[in-house]
Amino acid sequence: MSLTLDEARARAAMLSDVSYDLALDVTGRDDFRSRVVVRFHTEGGDTFLELYRAESLQVTLDGSPVTPVYDGRRIVLDDLKPGVHEVVVDARLQYVTDGEGLHSFVDPVDGERYVGGYLGLDITQRLFACFDQLDLKGPITLTVTADPAWTVLSNGRLTAAGGGRFGFAATPPIPCDQFVVVAGPYHSVRWEYRGLPMGWHTRRSLAAALDRDVAELRRVTEVCFDHYGEIFTEPFPFDSYDQVFVPDLNWGAMECPGCVTFNESMLPRDRVTDDDRRYRAMVIAHEMSHMWFADLVSPVWWEDAWLNESFADYMGYEVAETVAGYPGTRVSFEAAHKPGAYLADRRRSTHPVAPATEDVPDVATGMTIFDAISYGKGNAVLRQLVTWLGETDFLAGVNAHLSRHRFANATLEDLLSALDAASPRDVRGWAQVWLRQTGHDTIRVTRHGDVPVLTRTGVRPHRFTVTAYSPSLEPAGSQLVDLADEPVELPQWAGLVVVPNAHGDTFARVELDPFSHDTLARELSALADPLVRAVLWDVLLDGATPAAHLLLLALQLPREPSPTLVSAALDRTLNHLVRRVLPPAETTAALEVIAAACTAEDEPDEQRAVVLARGLARTTSDQGLLRRWLDADATDQGLALDPELRWAVVHRLAELGGLAAPQIEAERLRDGTDAGDLGTATALAARPTAEAKAAAWAAMTEVPDVSVRRFRALAAGLWSPGQRDLVTPYIAAYVAVAPALARRGSAFAAALGRAFPALALTAGELALVRAALHDDVPVVLKRYWEDELDDRLPWGP
Structure with a gap:
């Protein structure tokens, strides 16, 4: 209702x-x-x-x-x-x-x-x-x-x-x-x-x-x-x-x-990293x-939720980076958040940043557009608007809008009227292609002889920074370019490596020419600017085969100096490649590659040491190493285990069969907090036994008032890619019971969607999900399931 x-x-x-x-x-x-x-x-x-x-x-x-x-x-x-x-x-x-x-x-x-x-x-x-x-x-x-x-x-x-x-x-x-x-x-x-x-x-x-x-x-x-x-x-x-x-x-x-x-x-509770501070x-x-x-000016209906979230997301990153004293915040956006927006824009569930009112027929549908389009893409699109329009005209229009509708409600048309009055540019034409249409453009680098040429596939005007490098990746210059229907030649950079959208000014995929691609893939960490590297990590990983993805990680991660970029690359690899793409037979080898990339004998940068230790704790199969860490409450290099890192070690050791229930309970008592209770739930669910999986499933589905956080903690332990035989029965069970459980409320429905089996599925298992979607699946859960189907390819019958 x-x-x-x-x-x-x-x-x-x-x-x-x-x-x-x-x-x-x-x-x-x-x-x-x-x-x-x-x-x-x-x-x-x-x-x-x-x-x-x-x-x-x-x-x-x-x-x-x-x-x-x-x-x-x-x-x-x-x-x-x-x-x-x-x-x-x-x-x-x-x-x-x-x-x-x-x-x-x-x-x-x-x-x-x-x-x-x-x-x-x-x-x-x-x-x-x-x-x-x-x-x-x-x-x-x-x-x-x-x-x-x-x-x-x-x-x-x-x-x-x-x-x-x-x-x-x-x-x-x-x-x-x-x-x-x-x-x-x-x-x-x-x-x-x-x-x-x-x-x-x-x-x-x-x-x-x-x-x-x-x-x-x-x-x-x-x-x-x-x-x-x-x-x-x-x-x-x-x-x-x-x-x-x-x-x-x-x-x-x-x-x-x-x-x-x-x-x-x-x-x-304990260690606060630089990434924590930037994000906060x-x-x-x-x-x-x-x-x-x-709050001062509110939308009339939920199709304009982007007027809240895209503006706030843009302001959040911009102000933290340039005013509040947290350089590197834009690096976090480019590396950890913007890639999810590109992915979302390729799914069937994509929608315009500013959808039509009738496309949001009820509040439940409104809940589904608080997503990577309204946040990540909307943020990037507004950054492009400010780059294209100029900050002075942008703020003049925004202020007129806020004053005209103070303590009232307003629409996209109201905002466009204010921006149009403040700028000589065609704001409504810009909005039509950027805000009212789905999808993203592609910016390509080709060569006319040795001369780089930029072309665009799509319909949007773009203004962005292009940066050039020598073959040894020494900086050779940057310039702001406008790209629309006509190609842009860069004769001054003949024979050089060229990176379009190097500072993330616009929202478009980038395809490098073979010379630039191969040079950067070999020596990405040689680039001094972490913002350019953030853009390029995404460019190089997007569409890469699993083998190429793991090779890039193995070659570049040990040399990548930015903890932010190391963390983003690890999360992307583990959360997408390992848990959605790789068939079970390839999972163990992939985890070994990741663990090797995270192994650091002597890492002088504590921030980077923390990220690498967390990655190693999530992927290593060396139970002796994990036990040493727990016993010493520190890594072999002497890095103290904060609660997050210690529970990652406990989770992985339990997953490998190295911790029994009494030992996990001892960790819960040692911690003594609600976070420890959740870590215990995850570790118990991760144990490689049929009894552990059955107990976790019962706690997720048979306890009427299980909290959202506990449900998610249990799911994090239940779905272990290396335990395919143990969790297979729960895939069909999940598909069967989730729609009824999702009627508890939107937050619980979202938790159910995020608890989708975190391992590659067979064609038959994916068919179960497709069949279930023909029945009455609540809107929020339906959105999660459709996105999962779009992100996956079957690995077996």
Whole structure:
């Protein structure tokens, strides 16, 4: 019963001036009380509020108790007279463990309890009765009854706290899916910056990690705040700014106005690598930019989700790289994120960056476009727009757009009108080929004699940097070129190696001429610029045969100086080549090649040593090495095992049959955290026995309230490419049960999709998936399955 486009349009035409006065009581451990006063103006007629699976439901309309039709999802309000109405909905609702609703979490470290409403598409109705759509924005006033010793955070500024009652100021008009409430014994660091209350918060058992990083987190917050204050003419739209690391968040982060939530993976317990810091700074910048793109100005419907995510992703990487002090952030994008966007754009599920409204007929479909197209491709396309348009005109158009639609809703056409007015260039023509059409162009290098020639296959204008190198790969020059229908000759670089789009300015595949390709494949690590190497790692790996892929890894990985690029190449090899492409008979040999490439006798760069050690822990078959590491709590080179690395060792050793259940349990007790509980689940599931696989499968499919994180941890251990005979029975079982399990909710459906068997499948097994797709498969799961089918070739009958 996901809300349809037609229903949303009809309701938006009928209603206006919506507001919510919400009271939550979270003192109960089994369920919570939700009481909301909804006020609105209507043109008259029938409408409905959404509220999911309420118990003890009581409804009052304009002061009189009523008994409306209620089917567990919608409260029908029929025959309303024109004018202003007030509906009071009082109910008991269940806590959840999958992050979709009011999530309840008990910290195994100290037994403390935390609750949080982390919302999003189709989720607000699991917390309170509402008109759950983007274009019925309204102010929300909140009161929470909770443990008096707790910290309670929400979108508005805290105005009253005493006796276990916490009151918050009304927000400006916001979409109700961006509401947030966070409650528990949080450890907090608060301060005021330029008159605005700010804070970083985490659960009490992670206090030491927050205190370790808080100076950096505060600096990044303030730098981003100042930068956005300079480039946006609209001031920061809200009255406070809290940032909270919350347990079990299904997203990387959520841009709730004035109170951003972050996945706790961004606050590591032990070692924090440079890649961790870059990524976290990027996400801080990304989410803060959402205060303007998504919160101040919101889409009308979900087809324009890219207006939120593409802009925020572009701003996140740009600001982290050029303003916040994290050089190398663009390298991370080119190496680890943009390749996934190219892959997504070749699947049947690809869609325009800005799809047509009718192509998103309901909210469930909207959930599927929060993907590599809206993020990775959209980011790259906006970078190309700024390169093509110029930053001055781009920001002039953006600022006019934000001011014109402040605290309201807007569409792509609204943005194009603002950009068109700010620039002499044909913005609408650009948008038609870049935003409204699927697919990507290809930029090719050919030779006219020794002269490099650039040509384009496709329909889009491109502006990008071309870099040339001598045959020994010494830099020979760079220039910005425009490429459209006509070839571009580069006579000044005759006989040289040429790299188009060397800085990732545009979104297009690159095909090198044979001379450039072969020279770079032999000596890629000789290039000094890591951004150019990031582009070229992708160019050289894209479309390579498995043998060529492994050869490139074996030759270049030991010499690649960038930990970011080493990590990206390893992830791509393990997550795609090994787990999707290689038949079982070739898996062991491939893992040996990868392990050899990760073996470093004496690595002076600690950052690179960490990445190589993690790669070796995931791939080696040397049980003696892994045991030595566990016993010493360090690698043979003396690198201390942080929790992530130690659990990687435990997982691999268990997978090889080198750890029994009591030894894994000892590791869980040694760790003592929820991350240790999940690591234990993965290791137990990875053991090469029929009993271990059966227990993991039962825990995944027969426990009604298994959390999303635990389900994913179990799946990570269940599907071991080297255990083909043991896991074969569960492939058909997965296909059979997944559609029913996916109806639990979108987050669990996504977890099921990510739990697709992580090994090459036979033609017959892939046929099972195709056949199942002819039946009623929930939209989110269907998208994952279709993508997996597009990414795989069968290896047997």
